[in-house]
Amino acid sequence: MLTMIAAAAENNALGKDNELVWHLPDDFKRFKRLTSGHYIIMGRKTFESFPKLLPNRKHVVITRKKEYTAEGAIIVHSMEEAIRVSKLDTQPFIIGGGEIYKMGISEADRIELTRVHGTFEADAYFPEIDETRWELKDEQFHPCDEKHKYAFTYLTYERK
Template sequence: MITLIAAAAENNALGKDNQLVWHLPNDFKRFKALTTGHYIVMGRKTFESFPKPLPQRTHVIITRQADYTYEGCLVVHSLEEALTVCPKDQVTYIIGGAEIYHQAMRWADTIELTRVHATFEADAFFPEIPEEEWELIATESHPADDKHAVSYTYCTYRRK
């Protein structure tokens, strides 16, 4: 099973200059809870936005750079190749960036989207979720508070 996991603003903004444009600690906790113990597939720039590899996850990094390596991570050169190195009997999480999300939409079974209730200037955007292909099966809303400057909703979509 392939799951896209992302946080995107109302205008589908993901980030700017390879950084998130909001800070939602509870979303980070949810991301960790869902992805720990699984393969996570990402583009090289997304991987390089982390201070270090995320613990207790197998990193699959997609890059066009033929000689790119990173100790302890699997490096591949296409999304198709990435999916062949991931186990078929467990959930594989696609964690970005924008280009990888767009490519992966056709293979995804589930989307775990944190909808950030604001709009942001961005240079990376999550793809549109076509209503004719996807069903929203669960939501969980959270108001802004002292640790979260904006409200947000966890949305789970399943392919119809």
């Protein structure tokens, strides 16, 4: 089962200048819990935004740059190739960024979306979820608190 996992605002904003525009510690914990032990498929810019490899995960990086190398990562040049090299995992995750989500939405079986309640200026966006093709299976609201400036809702969608 191929899953897309993302945090996106109500206007589908993902981030700006290759960074998130919010800090949600509980969402980071959920991301870590769900993706640990799995292949994570991402674009080169997303990969380069990490200070180091994320522990206990296989990094699959999609890039158009034919000569690109990255220690500890599997480098591929298409979504199809990324999915193929991730076949050893029964639960690989597509983790971004915006262009990679657009490529992956037609391939994914599930979407784990953290809907951040607010609208933000961004340069990367999550694709629209077509509710004729996706069914909302679960939602959990998280209010603002001392660690979270914005309220958010975990949404789980499965392909119909």
